[in-house]
Amino acid sequence: MTQKPYLKKILTRASKTHSQEVDAFTMIELVFIIVILGILASIAIPRLAASRDDALAVTLKSDIGTILQAVPAIYMSQGDKFVNFSQAIQLDSSLWNDNGNIITSSLATQNGVPCVQIEYKDAQQDIPAQNIIAGNKILEISIQENDKCITINRLFHSGGVYTRIINLSGYGIHF
Numbered sequence: 001m002t003q004k005p006y007l008k009k010i011l012t013r014a015s016k017t018h019s020q021e022v023d024a025f026t027m028i029e030l031v032f033i034i035v036i037l038g039i040l041a042s043i044a045i046p047r048l049a050a051s052r053d054d055a056l057a058v059t060l061k062s063d064i065g066t067i068l069q070a071v072p073a074i075y076m077s078q079g080d081k082f083v084n085f086s087q088a089i090q091l092d093s094s095l096w097n098d099n100g101n102i103i104t105s106s107l108a109t110q111n112g113v114p115c116v117q118i119e120y121k122d123a124q125q126d127i128p129a130q131n132i133i134a135g136n137k138i139l140e141i142s143i144q145e146n147d148k149c150i151t152i153n154r155l156f157h158s159g160g161v162y163t164r165i166i167n168l169s170g171y172g173i174h175f
Contacts, residue, residue, distance in 0.1 A: 056095075056152075057151040060105055060115075060116060063095065064141065066089060067103070068139075068141075071085070071088045071089070071120065072166065080137070084098075084100040091103065094106065095107070097114070101119060101121060102120075103116075103118045103119075104116065104117050105152075110147050110148075113144055115144050115148060116141070117141070117142050118141050119139070121140065122134075122137060123138045136168070137167075138168060139165070139166040141165075142161060143162040
């Protein structure tokens with residue numbers, strides 16, 4: 001039995017249409033893929049931003065720890081000859097602003113207040129609980145709590161502005 005020419009055309013057209021459907025994605029499949037990629041991106045991007053903030057907070061905490069070790073050591077060896085932070089430590093200028101006796105983090109609140117401020121100064125008043133007498137050299141650290149500062153603040157304590165005063169004059173050596 002021989003095929004009629006018009007049947008051959010119909011079968012050929014049907015096989016081409018079938019092969020075209022198999023080789024390509026439908027529009028609805030592409031829409032689903034785009035929606036799934038959008039959902040994944042909406043989950044991943046905030047996590048990446050959060051991990052960047054966490055990394056910055058850990059870097060600042062590490063620098064603060066280094067400052068808390070270096071400054072008392074330099075003060076013990078130099079006494080009142082110690083006048084600014086650059087004598088004790090070299091900090092990354094993209095993270096810290098060194099103004100001599102005051103170091104502030106470049107990370108700041110929306111109001112422009114630095115998240116971290118470390119100041120080398122004379123005590124203004126007696127603080128008996130910490131054996132500080134007015135005029136003693138102290139290192140005062142304050143970490144803000146709001147906005148961008150919350151991550152670094154939580155690394156030191158929970159709740160409120162973190163403040164710590166270290167009596168440099170109380171290290172036993174007086175010049």
